[in-house]
Amino acid sequence: MYGSDGSFKADVMASQGTKENSSKVSDTEKADVDGVLQVLLQNTTGGEKSESSGSGSGSGTSETRNWPVFRDWNEEYERISCIKCLRPHCNQITECHNAIMCWKAKTRTEHGEENESKGCIKVPEQVHMQCASKEIHKNFFKIDCCRTNYCNNGSFPVLPPTDVIKGEDSEIMSVLVHHVVPVLLVVITAILVIIFLQHAHKRRMRAYASAAAASALPLPHAMYRDELRATAAGDSTLREIFNDSITSGSGSGLPLLIQRTLAKQIWLAEVIGKGRYGEVWLGIWQGESVAVKIFFSRDEASWARETEIYSTVLLRHENILGFYGSDMTSRGACTQLWLVTHYHPRGSLHDYLNIHTLDHTSLINIALSAINGLLHLHTEIFGTQGKPAIAHRDIKTKNILVKLNGTCVIADFGLAVMHTQTTGEINIGNNPRVGTKRYMSPEVLNESINMTVFESFRKVDIYALGLVLWEVCRRCISNGIIDEYKPPFYDVVPNDPSFDDMKKVVCVDQYRPVIPNRWTSDPVLTGMSKIIRECWHQNPSVRLTALRVKKSLVKLAQEETKIKLEFDC
Template sequence: MAIRFEGEDDEYKSITCYCEGHCPSGEQYGTCQTRPGGRCFTSVEIKYFDDGTSETVLSYGCLPPNGMAQFQCRGKMLSALQNKIMKCCDQYDHCNKHLLPVLQNHNDSSNNYWDGMTFKVLAGSLTISFVVLIVVLLTMYIKYKKKEKNLQQAGPEEPNRTIKIPNNLVENNIVDISKDFTQQNKIDERSNSKSTLDNSTSGLVQRTVSKQIQMDLLIASGKYSEVWRGKWRDENVSVKIYPQKYEHKWLWETEIYESVLMRHENILGYIAADIIGAGLTTQMYIITQYHELGTLHNYLKKHPLNVKQLVKLVQSLSRGLSYLHIEVFGCKGKPSIAHNNINSKTILVKRDKECCIGDFTKAVKFISTQNKLEAPIDIYNCEPRYLAPEILDRNFDQRNFECYKMSDVYSFALLMWEMLNRCEFQGTIQKTKYKWPYEDKIELGEQNWSKVLDVVKQERPEVKEEWFNEPLLKVIAKLLLECWNMNPWARHTILRIKKTLLKLECDDL
């Protein structure tokens, strides 16, 4: 099918054109003869030079009868992209001599560049982006309204749980009841997932870990939980079991264990947490590493210490507590954690005779970048003989995290005394007997804070003179005297204590 252009006759013919710059014989001026169907042309081109000048070049000649050449006569984009424009004719001989194509300056034509296809593409892109944004916003809004509606529907059926607070703590302003304390959402999340595992073990531990454990020995039983020894994958593990009514304690301790970067050689190794139905009740498990030597309390009752063992125990305990207190910054940093229940029954002794810290039911955590402090409600429902004097005296700023750390240091000093009191060395102290701190003054199981405070205000556990005759024991004895000071701000930080203890050198520790 032939293409007919403007000005063509019904029958193709050859015409004579004026030529200049494009003459067939190479002459400057003259004429040229087109082939049948060819056309005459006149073109204007602006040439730009490096020095910033330009020159307008006018050309005349003949075009062959092919589609591409004829298309150039209609190519309007030539003026914008190549600084050139061409007009054609075939009505009569030398018709191109009278053609006057107009070429705008390049700078002027650039203003029209956005006209046409480029403008259409840009407008289409902006329109599509705007539509996508509207769709995304509508989707987010619909999901938000749906979630809000579900929460409103669940409200009457699942009311928030309230946790009872001991009257003495409320009356003495130890617990701030002005803040709403609702753990239902967190408990529901934990229940829905059935098992929540530490990041480092989530790929190795199945979510039904509780069903894989075989209990074989009850280790300890307390007011809120029991601790069992169990078999899991042919290895002994420790299983702390909470009844359903104490699920808020299970939730809080699990949350502490699952804090980022909580792994440390002197912190009890966490494996998993799980919920399991036991008949008509529900039990909540916290599975940790098992240490056959048991708690520091039981170990000291059965075994006296020599100087090397004492130094190793206090050094390892200071490393663990120091790591708890320190805050690790980063995208997924570790919060600063105060244990808040340091005593010889919450410390375990590992096979290598080092300590590791467990039982985080009373722990307090603090994120300095958010100025956020979190603590359990029944924070001081624990052994009062280890509580710092400022807590017993109700002169404690519960919103200041440094106060919790100084309280840990006081309890740490009592632990150093327990270990020192069980240390034997030849020629000076032999046949020691285990004693609780303040055992002669405070009855076991005493829960009256006023009675404990009266004792603490007057005296401290006995510091033996023989301890100052042995260089290593002297350093530890001086430390504990400085760390159980009545004034919390006069006590050393645990980092300072750790550095002092790590300077102690004992052969073959």
């Protein structure tokens, strides 16, 4: 079909006169043109009018076609013939006739692959859309349009060389930019945050160690210093694991010093209690069950105060919750404050009374063991290594735990107050927390308590103890009758009473929990009711001392021959 110089032969050109001169554009032509030139901008450009016959560069003769002139937008287009071939390599060459313009184009993909194509335009509207711009993004597309017969025969437009990222390299770079880099930034940020929190934790530990060392109380001097942790030598078999530990040799319960942090040696099994201070976990330490009280960070003052109280010399007592040690540790980038104590599976007296009923023996054992623990707290012990007098300030059934033998231990010393006669100083501590409103005494509710006299705090404990004894006695069977467990003032205040609610009931109305009539027919409950009334008296000076309460309970137990005590009084 082509001559040696690339032109059409004359006989081929002459034979085209019989072919259809329809102006209709085939679907194939439209698809090819639109696929290659869809990125063109739509604007208008003029063109040169030209007439030619034969091939643009052919050597043979060709017949000049006198196609009719088409007018549009003041433009004149002479009908011509063009060469047509499809991309990518323009291998199959055909002709198109009755055209108004020829074109040839070259495109380059983002991976550097080049496509070539030629064609014609038969509708004036396509001229303005396809040939309006000679170049669009010259690195990737170029088109030449012309208006003479077979003017698109010849070489294709030349694209300038450009560096492209090929195939897999481009995909790898895309993955790196969109996925790997953000992940790396997050990891680096997390590492920096963890490092910052660790440094902050160490600073707090050093500050606490300095505060403990400066305290006037007999705190363990090595506590929280150089990775040493303090743990009290209780009655547990855990002391057997510390064969080489340091002890005072005084039998006073001074802490043992161990080289590893307490928190790292304890495995937390399950949550066994929750409160406003935090959570209580059942932990396993060296194969033995322990209770781990984990404070919220906002209650650090309570944790520090309890650690201070538990570390007091000679505090250890069978009716005071046994103390192993405390620790400040980090879990999940959060600071946790641990207090590790003996574990009592029966839980608090509050929970125990909700489930169990009592006979006379269990009633006296609970009451007498509770007052035993409170008496030990209230009593100051003199000597080289003495014990200050301590007032609890938050006595209630939830802060008293029940042992397996049915006796009780007192727990939770976050609000405790200490006093030493030699100095006369009252150490209240720096804890903004207040006691439980339901158990507050009248002088606390009306703010008439004398904070400079330690005996005032003892009387507050005795008032709360009277309410606890009332709760215990309600669960004691007499003549086959038993009352449902209820907290004090359940019939006159809501479940979570406000300060004003309790002030009106206790101070203004001077109301106290009702003593059931059935108690009068039971000698033990009758004796208990007399003790209870003297404990919660409106006037603090009339209330019994802890020692007087203990003696009254012992006398009551001795009068009832069927009562068997679990300990010596």
